[in-house]
Amino acid sequence: MVTSLIAKKNRISIGSIVSLVLVLAVVGAISGGVGVMLGYERGLQQASPEMLTKIDLLQHNLNEDRQTVIKAQARAEDELDALAVRFGSIQAQVMRLEAVGEHLVGVAELDESEFVFGQEPGLGGLDNGSDGESESGIRLLAELDNFETLLKQQEYQLTLLEEVLMNKDVLREIMPSGLPVGKGGWVSSGFGSRIHPISGKRKMHLGVDFPGRRGTEILAVAPGIVTKSKYVSGYGYLVEIRHADGYLTRYAHNSKLLVGEGDLVEKGEKIALMGRTGSATGTHLHFEVRKDGVAVNPKKFIKHVDKS
Numbered sequence: 001m002v003t004s005l006i007a008k009k010n011r012i013s014i015g016s017i018v019s020l021v022l023v024l025a026v027v028g029a030i031s032g033g034v035g036v037m038l039g040y041e042r043g044l045q046q047a048s049p050e051m052l053t054k055i056d057l058l059q060h061n062l063n064e065d066r067q068t069v070i071k072a073q074a075r076a077e078d079e080l081d082a083l084a085v086r087f088g089s090i091q092a093q094v095m096r097l098e099a100v101g102e103h104l105v106g107v108a109e110l111d112e113s114e115f116v117f118g119q120e121p122g123l124g125g126l127d128n129g130s131d132g133e134s135e136s137g138i139r140l141l142a143e144l145d146n147f148e149t150l151l152k153q154q155e156y157q158l159t160l161l162e163e164v165l166m167n168k169d170v171l172r173e174i175m176p177s178g179l180p181v182g183k184g185g186w187v188s189s190g191f192g193s194r195i196h197p198i199s200g201k202r203k204m205h206l207g208v209d210f211p212g213r214r215g216t217e218i219l220a221v222a223p224g225i226v227t228k229s230k231y232v233s234g235y236g237y238l239v240e241i242r243h244a245d246g247y248l249t250r251y252a253h254n255s256k257l258l259v260g261e262g263d264l265v266e267k268g269e270k271i272a273l274m275g276r277t278g279s280a281t282g283t284h285l286h287f288e289v290r291k292d293g294v295a296v297n298p299k300k301f302i303k304h305v306d307k308s
Contacts, residue, residue: 236278
């Protein structure tokens with residue numbers, strides 16, 4: 001009983017002491033805060049006008065600095081957005097260059113394994129470059145400007161190259177090319193100076209001769225319009241076709257003409273049958289190619305010729 005009373009008394013004493021300490025701490029904190037405020041107010045009251053002016057100026061400068069920081073942050077965000085737009089534009093240009101490059105590889109029949117577009121090329125150096133100079137923002141933006149300009153120039157050049165290759169394919173179709181005889185053939189007399197087979201005198205031969213059987217099909221070597229389809233002295237029955245880019249072809253000594261003047265013909269179309277009309281010692285085709293009115297060697301326009 002006595003022990004219980006003593007323990008209870010001790011608990012009451014300890015609890016009272018703790019409560020008292022907490023109350024004193026709260027009162028002390030409140031007193032300290034009030035003291036600071038009173039000290040600040042008293043300091044302002046006792047401060048000289050010059051000091052108050054300096055304090056106002058400092059507060060004003062702090063507010064201005066705060067606004068400057070806020071504006072700088074907004075400007076930086078705008079610049080980052082603009083930079084993102086530029087990177088998007090550059091990425092689109094790179095994709096365009098990749099598409100044009102892949103197309104050119106196909107048109108030019110290049111080895112695709114040597115021109116892998118869309119894959120980053122290998123780069124490197126003798127070390128890891130950690131001791132190099134860091135790029136400044138201004139210099140990095142200047143490099144970006146130069147890179148963007150270079151991309152535009154390369155895109156323009158590749159586009160021109162694409163057009164050239166495409167036009168080359170078109171010209172390949174419209175320029176004279178291939179054999180003018182339907183069942184193969186070989187050249188029995190080439191272009192240039194030769195002994196004339198009838199007169200025995202040396203004379204310029206303005207075309208090439210393809211011997212063959214009578215009735216062998218004669219083919220147009222390029223699309224064009226028939227400007228002559230008639231008998232001409234020396235040539236015999238002649239077909240003359242005018243092509244694009246100043247080219248003209250002649251097919252002579254035919255036995256029969258299959259087209260008329262003014263007809264439009266396609267490459268490979270039958271235009272006559274082989275014969276030996278005109279000045280000829282045997283059945284053959286005399287084939288001429290002229291460029292801007294001047295006879296040129298047909299050899300470079302003929303494919304798969306056995307003898308020249």
